[in-house]
Amino acid sequence: MNIAMTIDNLQKNYGNHTVLKGISFDVKKGEVFAILGVNGAGKTTTLECIEGLRKYDQGVITINGKMGIQLQSSSLPEHIKPMEAVQLFAKWNKVKIDQVMLTTLCIDKLAKQQYFQLSTGQKRRLHLALALISNPDILFLDEPTAGLDVEARISLHAQIRKLKDRGKTIILTSHDMAEVEILCDRIAILNNGNIVFLGTFEELRKKIGKHYSIKIETNQGNDIVETDNVSDTLLKLLENYKQKGILVLDITISRGTLEQHFIELARRNL
Numbered sequence: 001m002n003i004a005m006t007i008d009n010l011q012k013n014y015g016n017h018t019v020l021k022g023i024s025f026d027v028k029k030g031e032v033f034a035i036l037g038v039n040g041a042g043k044t045t046t047l048e049c050i051e052g053l054r055k056y057d058q059g060v061i062t063i064n065g066k067m068g069i070q071l072q073s074s075s076l077p078e079h080i081k082p083m084e085a086v087q088l089f090a091k092w093n094k095v096k097i098d099q100v101m102l103t104t105l106c107i108d109k110l111a112k113q114q115y116f117q118l119s120t121g122q123k124r125r126l127h128l129a130l131a132l133i134s135n136p137d138i139l140f141l142d143e144p145t146a147g148l149d150v151e152a153r154i155s156l157h158a159q160i161r162k163l164k165d166r167g168k169t170i171i172l173t174s175h176d177m178a179e180v181e182i183l184c185d186r187i188a189i190l191n192n193g194n195i196v197f198l199g200t201f202e203e204l205r206k207k208i209g210k211h212y213s214i215k216i217e218t219n220q221g222n223d224i225v226e227t228d229n230v231s232d233t234l235l236k237l238l239e240n241y242k243q244k245g246i247l248v249l250d251i252t253i254s255r256g257t258l259e260q261h262f263i264e265l266a267r268r269n270l
């Protein structure tokens, strides 16, 4: 079986506010899959329904494998020490502690501190370690790098890649498009209770169309033009400059970022 998880027609209401209007998607085994959307789009609600932490009104969720869930920031007692939490989780799960994993996440270096004394990055690493204690097949990470500095972020990205290399399926939410772009195989974009895009980054580029950006530096200032046909657009622009006697100094052609595509998609759905 190549599918780690299937969500079929998931609906969730908070009172008379319908947050998920019957969303469906699959996540393949070994994939890093991101759920994206603006604040309040329903990303956490989706994850929590799948994780079994939240009741839902309709739909079928099928999970093929053991789940590991990264805790939210206030989930542990303030005075617990990281290794005590690790031992507790290992006991609950009836598993041996994976020392290599703890060393990789530098949990062994946090021996003296209590939970409330840890930085955001240290807490995130501990939460990831706790999620990995039971050696899960499918890992859920809700905004794993929010509030982390650049170094901690890069280190967490490396951990996520290593987990993928070990065959884990990872489902995450994030507001950081650059992060999603480098880490994820596929994305689902939630908007207004529906999935408005499901697929790879390349497929998103194709759907949005204008996936190239041409920046032209002239003696009269810079122009930035979005296009899906670089040669035609460039020829027209150059002809136009020539007619007006404008001198072209430099031309840069780049592919649109996921951030630009995301904004464009949200704009179309408003």
Ligand SMILES: Nc1ncnc2c1ncn2[C@@H]1O[C@H](COP(=O)(O)OP(=O)(O)OP(=O)(O)O)[C@@H](O)[C@H]1O
Pocket: 014, 019, 037, 038, 039, 040, 041, 042, 043, 044, 045, 046
């Ligand atoms: N327990 C709750 N009771 C009532 N409404 C809720 C509850 N939890 C979330 N909501 C509402 O459901 C919607 C989706 O919330 P959710 O936290 O899933 O969004 P999100 O996409 O994760 O947002 P963010 O990016 O801000 O974390 C929001 O409008 C939120 O106000």
